Amino acid sequence: MRYEPNFYTAHAVLAKTTAIFPAAWKQTLPHITELFGRLPAILPQYRIVSEGEYASSPWCPDQPHFRPPAQRNDRTKFPSMVGFVHAFFNNRNGVYRYLSELLVPQEKGSYKLQPHNVVVDAASSAIFRGEHLSAYAARVIHGSVPALAWSVEIGGKSIVFSGDTNGEGADLVHLAKDADLFIAHNAVPEGASGVERQLHMPPSVIGQIAQEAHVKRLVLSHRMLRTLGKEEQSLSEISKNFSGPVAFANDLDCFPVQ
Numbered sequence: 001m002r003y004e005p006n007f008y009t010a011h012a013v014l015a016k017t018t019a020i021f022p023a024a025w026k027q028t029l030p031h032i033t034e035l036f037g038r039l040p041a042i043l044p045q046y047r048i049v050s051e052g053e054y055a056s057s058p059w060c061p062d063q064p065h066f067r068p069p070a071q072r073n074d075r076t077k078f079p080s081m082v083g084f085v086h087a088f089f090n091n092r093n094g095v096y097r098y099l100s101e102l103l104v105p106q107e108k109g110s111y112k113l114q115p116h117n118v119v120v121d122a123a124s125s126a127i128f129r130g131e132h133l134s135a136y137a138a139r140v141i142h143g144s145v146p147a148l149a150w151s152v153e154i155g156g157k158s159i160v161f162s163g164d165t166n167g168e169g170a171d172l173v174h175l176a177k178d179a180d181l182f183i184a185h186n187a188v189p190e191g192a193s194g195v196e197r198q199l200h201m202p203p204s205v206i207g208q209i210a211q212e213a214h215v216k217r218l219v220l221s222h223r224m225l226r227t228l229g230k231e232e233q234s235l236s237e238i239s240k241n242f243s244g245p246v247a248f249a250n251d252l253d254c255f256p257v258q
Helices: 012-020 029-036 081-089 097-102 171-175 194-199 203-213 231-239
Strands: 002-009 042-049 125-129 133-139 148-154 157-161 181-185 218-221 246-248
Touching: 081 097, 133 171, 148 171, 171 203, 181 203, 203 218, 203 231, 231 246
Parallel strands: 157 181, 181 218, 218 246
Antiparallel strands: 002 042, 125 133, 133 148, 148 157
């Protein structure tokens, strides 16, 4: 098996770290906001692909991977990253083909999107290494929905994004080891059950992961109606395991990494 990504909108936290991205990225924020209706960042996430399976977007009827919803299983619900981006921006039949200059090499634009399918074979894998920035990914469990956690290293500091996960497994702890900033999704309250617990980790699990990874600072993002107004309860559960500083993220907040 291989793990291939599809695009998944990042929640408030990436808006807080746009400084680590090239300035040109900010030029596309109005378009991304238009496409997704909220936040100026996108993270890749994997899906499970059997060897030999065609991994193009199932959203495109002219692709062999397309099946009606009733005939799909979990694997065929999630396009690869490359398939997803092309379904939106290709200049022939893309949903937003008027923005194809961001993708099509022959067209002139200030910069290009360069989507890649990410393969994660180990607990964590180096996805990108540059002169000033490196990115690592690890598989996390989000029910039956494919998901990755990400670690960004820049200027000798590490920022880890849990992404959507229920906290099962050791890969997130390994990825977040000694992180300067650990950004975890606070999507469900303590005591959550059923589907929401299969998808998301409660505060006690967040605190346990932060403690086991020895992170220096914890920021809670992806705050929902289920957790808004329950900050004291969340802090109480987290503090049973993690004694470091904790902050609740709001849109456009900034968290300096020292």
